[in-house]
Amino acid sequence: MNIQRVWQLAQFELTRLFATKRGLLALSAFAMLWLMILRYPIGHAVPFLSSPEFSGIAQELAGNIGLKALVSWPEAELAIFWLIALYSFPVFALFVCSDQTVGDRQRGTLRFLSLRCTRDEILIGRFVGQFTIIFSLIALTALATLAVMAYRKPELLLSGIALATTLVLQLSVIVMPFIALMAVLNLICSSSRLSIVLAILLFTLGNALLSFFSYYLSVLDVLFYMFPGVQLLDVAPHSNVPLILWVFPAIQTVALLSAGVFIFRRRAL
Amino acid sequence: MSTLIEVNQLSKSFGSKKALEDVSFTIESGTTTALVGPNGAGKTTLFSILCGYLRPDNGDVKILGQPLNHPSLFGKLTALPQDAMLDPRFSIQKQLCFYGVLQGFSKSDALKETSRVLELVGLSENHHSQINELSHGMRKRVCIAQALLGSPKIVLLDEATAGLDPLHAREIRSLISSLSDEISFILSSHDLAELERLCDRVLYLEQGKLTAHNRNAPSGSSKYITLQLHEQYKDALERLKQLSGVLYVTQSQNKEYIIEYQWEFEQFDIHLLKYCYKCNWQYHQLVNGHTLENQLFQKD
DSSP: OOHHHHHHHHHHHHHHHHSSHHHHHHHHHHHHHHHHHIIIIIHHHHHHHHSHHHHHHHHHHHHHTTOHHHHTOSOHHHHHHHHHHHHHHHHHHHHHTSOSSHHHHHHTHHHHHTTTSOHHHHHHHHHHHHHHHHHHHHHHHHHHHHHHHHHHOGGGHHHHHHHHHHHHHHHHHHHHHHHHHHHHHHHHOSSHHHHHHHHHHIIIIIHHHHHHHHHHOGGGGGGGGGSTTTTHHHHTTOSSOOHHHHHHHHHHHHHHHHHHHHHHHHOOO | OOEEEEEEEEEEEETTEEEEEEEEEEEETTOOEEEEOOTTSSHHHHHHHHHTSSOOSEEEEEETTEETTOGGGBTTEEEEOTTOOOOTTSBHHHHHHHHHHHTTOOHHHHHHHHHHHHHHTTOTTOTTOBGGGSOHHHHHHHHHHHHTSSOOSEEEEESTTTTOOHHHHHHHHHHHHHHTTTSEEEEEOSOHHHHHHHOSEEEEEETTEEEEEETTOOOTTEEEEEEEESSOOTTHHHHHHTSTTEEEEEEEETTEEEEEEETTOTTHHHHHHHHHHHTTOOEEEEEESOOHHHHHHOOO
């Protein structure tokens, strides 16, 4: 695999978001959505969490759902950001990364590319590109949250930067298998919409069926580890999370991409 | 001459339909090869396998001594695949430039290369256009331009001039002809007159089976001339048979005669034209040998 070609392919993916009308439109919608999140859920929740009269109730409520440590963060904005981003970015990634190769395959553009780089390079390059896009968006939203927090309490800025960096890295790792899953679904579906439908079915119907069968055959429980995001509930409290739960998404990503490489090498273009 | 493409016992099936059956051939450098056959004969399947878009069921393909999809072929084997289109979200220049960079050019060289190939296909005014702003013919020319980026050794063109207006089809033919010393083209087309002008070798596919024709190879102790007359003159066939040097005459189609004559007869063509003049026949075309159409479809 030629790393330079992989990087060229990844860079070209970035221009899809930052240099096309459709990409910029999606980016504006994303920015507006996060502006609302910063303004309302984060903006309204922080005074509630920080006020002495309500913090006790909040701690008790959060303790019941295992999020006690999170509520006690002085950087309250980042705590809310973490909870919202933890569940929204994986879903967001499923939609944003729903067309990694399928559109180009249907149009025939992959035929031009495959005469200039290997299929492995195309798959990995596109994945790296999409990951870089999601990573930048996570970083930008974290930066915006940090700015809101620094406006409220400037003395928290330094500790906030360190925490925000950690959160960005952790969220990026968490989101990786979702992007890889879409890369694989792109290879077996005939459109990006169908890839999204299949992903939704996998997380709903697939999950339900597996729960049903594993009730009778407990060994099937292991199959839950195939689902990206299986560890989300466990990492939500953020403290005392075993290291394996942070590494697990990376293992899922490697497994999914390996499956993708296997399928793509055998697929007709 | 070196071997560019070596195909041995290639087979490909789609379900129960055999698209290619035991296809074997070689293509030497410096030749322009035509791939001809009826619809569904397996031409596009063969093109797709040569380009690495499809995996063969059986058989072996070597291109420039390398197996299919080998990275050393990037930039050396290029193609105009049928029905493939560039991404409509980006300008033509951006995409061709990107392909150039993938082929190993620096950004500035890729830009120069893009300008060069767009000029070759007559689209130098359309650098910043997006593909869906162009007509069908212009889109095809853009796709031909991408196939000429860099210095390819083999270019496969699937129906390169289909859908082009006569002027641009002519320009593409003349482009292929002018580049055929440096690049070995493999052309698929239903326009036999076009292939006749451009190709020295014909691969004829029918129901997945291949027959090869070398257009310039002499056969036996006789030679052939194909004469097309303007009208169906009375007794033309009988009178042509009486011409000295003629061994055999067949009428291949209305107003067209295939004349077999003695190998040693010098200037037979001039002799024949004088005879036409004497008989007061107006001729339309004189072809040295068989027309490609007759080579492929004349049964006797």
